[in-house]
Amino acid sequence: MAFPKPQESVIQVTMHDDVLLQLSSMSNSGPSDPALPIKIAKLEARMAGKASQLVTQSARQEANTLSPHPSFVNQLTVSSSIDSDDEECGGFRLQANPRKRKTMKEWAEGDAASLEEAVEGKRHSQDLGEHADFGDREDSRGKKRGRGRGQGPSKPRMLKVKADADMGLATEVPSTSDDGLLTQETIEIPKGLGEDERAQLQEEIDSLKMSSSLYHEELAKARQETSEAQQTCQQLEKDLKDSREQEQLREQQRLKVVSDLLIAVAKSERQDARAKVRQDIARLGGIGVMRAGTVISEVWEDGQTPKDIQVRLRSLLEQKTAIDKHKKLLKRRQSEKLESSTVEPAMSEEESLAMEEVYRTRLLSIKREEEVTLRDKERYEHEKACHIREMKRIRDEDGSRFNHFPILHNRYALLNLLGKGGFSEVYKAFDLVDYKYVACKLHGLNAQWGEEKKRSYVRHAVREYNIHKGLIHNHIVRLWDIFEIDQNTFCTVLEYCSGKDLDATLKATPSLPERDARSILVQIFSGLVYLNRRAQRIIHYDLKPGNVLFDEVGVAKMTDFGLSKIVEDEVGSQGMELTSQGAGTYWYLPPECFEVHKVPLISSKVDVWSAGVLFYQMLFGRRPFGHDQTQERILREDTIVKAHKVEFPSRPSVSSEAKDFIRRCLTYNQADRPDVLTAAQDPYLSYVKRKP
Numbered sequence: 001m002a003f004p005k006p007q008e009s010v011i012q013v014t015m016h017d018d019v020l021l022q023l024s025s026m027s028n029s030g031p032s033d034p035a036l037p038i039k040i041a042k043l044e045a046r047m048a049g050k051a052s053q054l055v056t057q058s059a060r061q062e063a064n065t066l067s068p069h070p071s072f073v074n075q076l077t078v079s080s081s082i083d084s085d086d087e088e089c090g091g092f093r094l095q096a097n098p099r100k101r102k103t104m105k106e107w108a109e110g111d112a113a114s115l116e117e118a119v120e121g122k123r124h125s126q127d128l129g130e131h132a133d134f135g136d137r138e139d140s141r142g143k144k145r146g147r148g149r150g151q152g153p154s155k156p157r158m159l160k161v162k163a164d165a166d167m168g169l170a171t172e173v174p175s176t177s178d179d180g181l182l183t184q185e186t187i188e189i190p191k192g193l194g195e196d197e198r199a200q201l202q203e204e205i206d207s208l209k210m211s212s213s214l215y216h217e218e219l220a221k222a223r224q225e226t227s228e229a230q231q232t233c234q235q236l237e238k239d240l241k242d243s244r245e246q247e248q249l250r251e252q253q254r255l256k257v258v259s260d261l262l263i264a265v266a267k268s269e270r271q272d273a274r275a276k277v278r279q280d281i282a283r284l285g286g287i288g289v290m291r292a293g294t295v296i297s298e299v300w301e302d303g304q305t306p307k308d309i310q311v312r313l314r315s316l317l318e319q320k321t322a323i324d325k326h327k328k329l330l331k332r333r334q335s336e337k338l339e340s341s342t343v344e345p346a347m348s349e350e351e352s353l354a355m356e357e358v359y360r361t362r363l364l365s366i367k368r369e370e371e372v373t374l375r376d377k378e379r380y381e382h383e384k385a386c387h388i389r390e391m392k393r394i395r396d397e398d399g400s401r402f403n404h405f406p407i408l409h410n411r412y413a414l415l416n417l418l419g420k421g422g423f424s425e426v427y428k429a430f431d432l433v434d435y436k437y438v439a440c441k442l443h444g445l446n447a448q449w450g451e452e453k454k455r456s457y458v459r460h461a462v463r464e465y466n467i468h469k470g471l472i473h474n475h476i477v478r479l480w481d482i483f484e485i486d487q488n489t490f491c492t493v494l495e496y497c498s499g500k501d502l503d504a505t506l507k508a509t510p511s512l513p514e515r516d517a518r519s520i521l522v523q524i525f526s527g528l529v530y531l532n533r534r535a536q537r538i539i540h541y542d543l544k545p546g547n548v549l550f551d552e553v554g555v556a557k558m559t560d561f562g563l564s565k566i567v568e569d570e571v572g573s574q575g576m577e578l579t580s581q582g583a584g585t586y587w588y589l590p591p592e593c594f595e596v597h598k599v600p601l602i603s604s605k606v607d608v609w610s611a612g613v614l615f616y617q618m619l620f621g622r623r624p625f626g627h628d629q630t631q632e633r634i635l636r637e638d639t640i641v642k643a644h645k646v647e648f649p650s651r652p653s654v655s656s657e658a659k660d661f662i663r664r665c666l667t668y669n670q671a672d673r674p675d676v677l678t679a680a681q682d683p684y685l686s687y688v689k690r691k692p
């Protein structure tokens, strides 16, 4: 509901002079007659025998263009037309009044001569002119004219017509009382008038008195209404203020309830996570402490599952050995069958063939069991990797200074830690303003760092923010906000991706079916095409499994633009200079990034190479170059500089189209490698709708 502004509803009621005018503007119903002031003036003038002058002046002032002819009859005609034809007069409408027009006309016809003489004659014309002008208009000297002689503007209006000796007319003095009520002090009818006219005049005076009293009542009513309206208005304002305060209170309560619920859920998730880790420690293993002299180090201690797997494998090995032994014995017996010295009874040929078959089938069965156990062992290794990741997450969460569910920036309710990067902690959080989950990345500056290093880190983060915030694409994580927490910590707010990241996915399932891997690749290229079609092109430069996240429905999204490069317009076809050589994750970077003899020139082809490595890893469960090497070893052994040709394992089996696409992405020579836009148009990446 829209409440009017208080000042709009206030009606001024203190101006006695303008009471009638205000009434007429306030009320459109009942006896309100906006033409009344004019009528009164005309009547006064007529009674004073100066109707013509009044009319002339009134007409001249209000209409100006109407008949300039001084003739009284003409002027009356003008007057009559103004009086009756609803024309504007000083801002008020003159209502039609045929009865009055008739009177005036009659009067004009009956006593035209004497009235004309009076008009020509003269005096008090100024008075009458003033009476005829009901508005508070300024005269030519710029002064406000009063409505009665000697009266200040705030005095009640006196409609006074003085006796005019020259005209031989007695003066009828209708006036308004202090509160605006029309009164009649003396009534003397002009001598020259007949009975009818006198009666008519008397009738008009009575009628005016009646109207005046009605207006008076209306004024009182309007005043009353105004005061009531003011009270209502004040009450409404108060109500509005109260309800706003209540709403604020309710909003705070709502937020409290929501955040309490979220915190309760988060706490229970924390408990579940810890209980699961405890179970998994018993099942999969955990970190123990080993002491060697004064040195205490952490060691991995196996849980029950790897122990069981070991026992099964050992048992299978023992069974295999035993069968092999029996097989050998059987063979020896068969060869010694004819020797009489043999203690054991001789075995028929058929029996010995049957025994051979028993041993063979048993060995095959052991082999199958072994394969199953080895698969279990592999699964265990993946579970162990996730378990170690989760243990690390919990340890990081326990050690975090933001683990007590704070509300940051009056808006983001921090819940549980999602993970910890090099210099940041990422928390799942709830946005209490937009009511959605977000990921809050808390960047902590190391207190030990010097001022310059801190400044450089912040500069870097702000640069990343400025690049990332403008990127709006389905396959790029949205960056919503950035704010400072304290001198050494600030936070970026990101779209929350509730699925695992690709790194975690590949740890749990090292190789994906080709169809799944291709779908992820297509999405990555969609994001890359967006980055290369913008006015300000961007090279991501840090494409790796950890920087590909999945939302709740499995849509892949690129994130982390910390190392990304803006491609300036003037960059030539060779590419732009790489000024941050050494940064990045070497398994995923192309050979040109390791150029040492000159400043490397790079382009979007860096991302094409990284996407090729990612695709290879998704398909084969390992990286094409330096898979088992550390970053340092890759650099030392020039692993990528030597990565001229990509080799494919025989298993799992992958389509030749996929391999060919990987070869194109991993083209050693940058000039021969397709750029993002060309690679994205590769037939391998295009989906065509199959005809039914």
Ligand SMILES: Nc1ncnc2c1ncn2[C@@H]1O[C@H](COP(=O)(O)OP(=O)(O)OP(=O)(O)O)[C@@H](O)[C@H]1O
Binding pocket: 418, 419, 420, 421, 422, 423, 424, 425, 426, 439, 477, 494, 495, 496, 497, 498, 500, 501, 546, 547, 549, 559, 560
């Ligand atoms: N928007 C997000 N939604 C959900 N989880 C996220 C989001 N951003 C990051 N994470 C998770 O938070 C963890 C830490 O992320 P972060 O980006 O800090 O790690 P990183 O990339 O390993 O570190 P660094 O940026 O230092 O290389 C990762 O496990 C990541 O999956």
